[in-house]
Amino acid sequence: MAEPFFKVTHTDPSGARCGVITTSHGQVETPIFMPVGTQASVKFVSPDELYEMHAGIILANTYHLWIRPGAELIGQAGGVHKFMNYKRPMLTDSGGFQVFSLADARKITEEGVSFRSHLDGAKLFLSPEESIRVQNLLGADIIMSLDECPPYPSTYQYMKDSVERTLRWAKRGLAVHNNPDQFLFGIVQGGEFEDLRHHSANELAAMDFPGYSIGGTSVGETKATMWKMIDYSVAKLPLHKPRYLMGVGSTDAILQGVLRGVDMFDCVLPTRIARHGTLMTSVGRINILNKQYEEDFTPVDPHCDCYTCQNFSRAYLRHLFKAKEGLGMRLASIHNLRYLIALMEEIRLAIREDRFLEFKDDFFMKYNLDAPDARGF
Amino acid sequence: MAEPFFKVTHTDPSGARCGVITTSHGQVETPIFMPVGTQASVKFVSPDELYEMHAGIILANTYHLWIRPGAELIGQAGGVHKFMNYKRPMLTDSGGFQVFSLADARKITEEGVSFRSHLDGAKLFLSPEESIRVQNLLGADIIMSLDECPPYPSTYQYMKDSVERTLRWAKRGLAVHNNPDQFLFGIVQGGEFEDLRHHSANELAAMDFPGYSIGGTSVGETKATMWKMIDYSVAKLPLHKPRYLMGVGSTDAILQGVLRGVDMFDCVLPTRIARHGTLMTSVGRINILNKQYEEDFTPVDPHCDCYTCQNFSRAYLRHLFKAKEGLGMRLASIHNLRYLIALMEEIRLAIREDRFLEFKDDFFMKYNLDAPDARGF
Numbered sequence: 001m002a003e004p005f006f007k008v009t010h011t012d013p014s015g016a017r018c019g020v021i022t023t024s025h026g027q028v029e030t031p032i033f034m035p036v037g038t039q040a041s042v043k044f045v046s047p048d049e050l051y052e053m054h055a056g057i058i059l060a061n062t063y064h065l066w067i068r069p070g071a072e073l074i075g076q077a078g079g080v081h082k083f084m085n086y087k088r089p090m091l092t093d094s095g096g097f098q099v100f101s102l103a104d105a106r107k108i109t110e111e112g113v114s115f116r117s118h119l120d121g122a123k124l125f126l127s128p129e130e131s132i133r134v135q136n137l138l139g140a141d142i143i144m145s146l147d148e149c150p151p152y153p154s155t156y157q158y159m160k161d162s163v164e165r166t167l168r169w170a171k172r173g174l175a176v177h178n179n180p181d182q183f184l185f186g187i188v189q190g191g192e193f194e195d196l197r198h199h200s201a202n203e204l205a206a207m208d209f210p211g212y213s214i215g216g217t218s219v220g221e222t223k224a225t226m227w228k229m230i231d232y233s234v235a236k237l238p239l240h241k242p243r244y245l246m247g248v249g250s251t252d253a254i255l256q257g258v259l260r261g262v263d264m265f266d267c268v269l270p271t272r273i274a275r276h277g278t279l280m281t282s283v284g285r286i287n288i289l290n291k292q293y294e295e296d297f298t299p300v301d302p303h304c305d306c307y308t309c310q311n312f313s314r315a316y317l318r319h320l321f322k323a324k325e326g327l328g329m330r331l332a333s334i335h336n337l338r339y340l341i342a343l344m345e346e347i348r349l350a351i352r353e354d355r356f357l358e359f360k361d362d363f364f365m366k367y368n369l370d371a372p373d374a375r376g377f
Numbered sequence: 378m379a380e381p382f383f384k385v386t387h388t389d390p391s392g393a394r395c396g397v398i399t400t401s402h403g404q405v406e407t408p409i410f411m412p413v414g415t416q417a418s419v420k421f422v423s424p425d426e427l428y429e430m431h432a433g434i435i436l437a438n439t440y441h442l443w444i445r446p447g448a449e450l451i452g453q454a455g456g457v458h459k460f461m462n463y464k465r466p467m468l469t470d471s472g473g474f475q476v477f478s479l480a481d482a483r484k485i486t487e488e489g490v491s492f493r494s495h496l497d498g499a500k501l502f503l504s505p506e507e508s509i510r511v512q513n514l515l516g517a518d519i520i521m522s523l524d525e526c527p528p529y530p531s532t533y534q535y536m537k538d539s540v541e542r543t544l545r546w547a548k549r550g551l552a553v554h555n556n557p558d559q560f561l562f563g564i565v566q567g568g569e570f571e572d573l574r575h576h577s578a579n580e581l582a583a584m585d586f587p588g589y590s591i592g593g594t595s596v597g598e599t600k601a602t603m604w605k606m607i608d609y610s611v612a613k614l615p616l617h618k619p620r621y622l623m624g625v626g627s628t629d630a631i632l633q634g635v636l637r638g639v640d641m642f643d644c645v646l647p648t649r650i651a652r653h654g655t656l657m658t659s660v661g662r663i664n665i666l667n668k669q670y671e672e673d674f675t676p677v678d679p680h681c682d683c684y685t686c687q688n689f690s691r692a693y694l695r696h697l698f699k700a701k702e703g704l705g706m707r708l709a710s711i712h713n714l715r716y717l718i719a720l721m722e723e724i725r726l727a728i729r730e731d732r733f734l735e736f737k738d739d740f741f742m743k744y745n746l747d748a749p750d751a752r753g754f
Contacts, residue, residue, distance in 0.1 A: 040696065044421075044703040047688070069671070069696045077674055077692060085688045294446070297454055311424070311462045315454060319417065319446045326421040326703055 023141035028056030030263035044330035063098030071137040079139025152219035197232035270336035306338035400518035405433030407640035421707035440475030448514040456516025529596035574609030647713035683715035
């Protein structure tokens with residue numbers, strides 16, 4: 001019998017769990033952090049470097065690829081894997097998040113969203129069916145239903161109507177999707193409202209998606225609100241399906257998510273801050289541009305096994321950033337991605353050894369992540 | 378007995394020659410093209426990628442490193458090799474060329490050149506002794522005497538005085554240099570004046586440098602002038618010492634140089650044009666941004682063995698440039714450098730097989746390089 005798409009391999013007493021995702025591009029272990037390759041490129045980083053840092057699933061963004069170079073072109077190339085030459089599993093989002101955050105002149109109707117491209121102002125229309133059609137052309141292993149990402153705060157009534165529409169959109173997407181190699185996820189919304197999150201999760205569970213995403217959590221006012229949103233969403237999701245917390249990748253959110261049974265995370269944060277010289281290390285975040293690193297010939301993080309730390313010093317990295325050399329952004333991106341991927345390896349080990357809660361508490365204490373101003377590093 | 382610094386291993390009937398340079402960072406074969414790492418980084422390219430493309434010697438620029446991060450800092454790091462983690466041979470220039478082309482408020486005296494840093498306007502002074510002191514701190518295997526790079530055209534009298542001063546500067550540099558692991562080259566100047574080039578080369582030869590550079594050739598009005606400048610310089614240089622044509626790396630100039638017995642070349646051209654999407658291929662230069670490559674899923678050059686050509690299509694590279702992704706500049710730089718390094722491998726083979734003139738003539742005919750507007754692609 002073929003491997004199932006997802007299998008929980010171990011659940012720790014805290015509720016955190018390890019699992020395996022199987023796709024036609026190979027298997028990955030969960031909980032997993034997924035690097036973001038917005039425009040079919042993890043900025044400055046090559047596929048070989050992603051393999052070397054033990055990256056598994058990476059993301060590409062449907063909205064960006066749809067408007068440039070176009071889904072048909074990528075379809076002609078044989079899909080986004082072949083286009084960018086990434087041989088491991090990939091995930092695309094629905095395009096909805098970027099329509100709601102980047103595009104202009106949005107208008108939401110029952111049918112879908114009309115908007116103007118942020119590149120050239122072209123009038124475009126994204127429906128649940130179009131999102132699936134585009135994602136079928138891109139050919140990622142895991143794809144997303146179109147959802148509305150409502151602004152925060154929204155009124156209860158607005159959120160209720162939005163959740164209902166998103167549920168109807170999920171059903172429409174499911175109806176037109178017919179590639180068994182691409183696993184379509186439904187997306188739980190409902191803002192900070194417990195009953196709406198429950199309702200959203202219950203209805204999606206009834207549609208029997210291969211996996212579920214938790215959306216709209218990163219817009220909350222406080223971290224405590226975010227943890228609640230995750231709790232409310234996970235409560236009604238089936239145990240044997242993967243859960244993906246969308247767009248969240250700070251270390252505190254990853255650990256809080258894993259504690260609540262989340263399996264997948266993605267975020268542009270590690271690569272974005274890397275390009276500005278901020279590095280995630282075993283002593284917390286450091287900004288390599290600081291004068292204190294000028295004559296520091298030690299690696300960025302002596303405990304890190306990445307290409308950057310194995311080959312270059314803080315002083316050299318600082319010089320590259322000062323001199324605005326692209327190699328600096330590249331080496332910093334490699335380091336931060338490896339930092340998070342290695343953290344997930346430690347998390348999986350802690351779960352398998354039934355000590356995840358201890359691991360999480362130690363981590364929070366070490367980096368003072370319960371402080372009100374903690375940046376979650 | 379230890380290997381000599383330079384050994385001519387074969388001379389072809391045309392006068393083109395193969396040789397071997399031996400340094401404490403290993404051996405390289407000549408004729409060689411040397412990638413430029415201005416600020417201790419070949420832009421966007423890692424040391425491992427340089428090894429993979431069979432790069433040998435790379436350059437770093439003394440002027441740039443002197444003003445940022447500073448020669449003392451690099452000395453503390455253990456030299457430029459350790460600072461940037463490049464394990465093969467390296468070469469630094471004297472700093473003179475950048476003082477004459479980048480810096481402000483230059484004033485030349487017998488003692489040296491005073492000028493202002495192009496970064497912060499700081500008043501600095503470069504003498505022949507200071508250039509050697511800085512290059513000793515940087516620790517490259519091959520280093521250069523400070524020379525004046527006179528503007529083109531200069532009067533005969535100006536050029537004559539300049540050549541004499543550069544000869545006195547060469548003597549002063551030689552007098553203070555005392556690291557036997559660093560091979561100091563004298564630089565032939567003299568513009569387009571045959572007698573001045575002869576005089577410059579004769580005097581430098583008498584000082585018995587381990588190698589000789591040919592400077593000031595890329596400022597000429599016509600290619601024919603450049604070939605003459607090379608002829609005049611090489612004519613009086615000892616046969617058993619390496620000759621380095623500074624700052625020249627177009628394919629026609631490389632082939633004309635090799636024909637005249639030149640052993641070493643460097644140029645920022647291949648990486649600079651790469652960053653603008655211009656690629657050197659077996660069908661000549663192509664600009665990857667052209668519409669015709671939009672749906673072209675073939676490699677940049679089907680005859681190329683570089684990482685870029687082995688893994689990515691023209692359509693993907695075009696997309697990366699359109700989307701302003703740094704990976705595009707990186708992949709294009711890797712390709713162009715490998716193109717020139719592979720060309721040198723072909724040149725060395727042709728020399729060893731006594732058919733260099735034929736090789737050169739075929740190349741010129743294929744790419745029409747004798748045309749008055751030939752860019753030497």
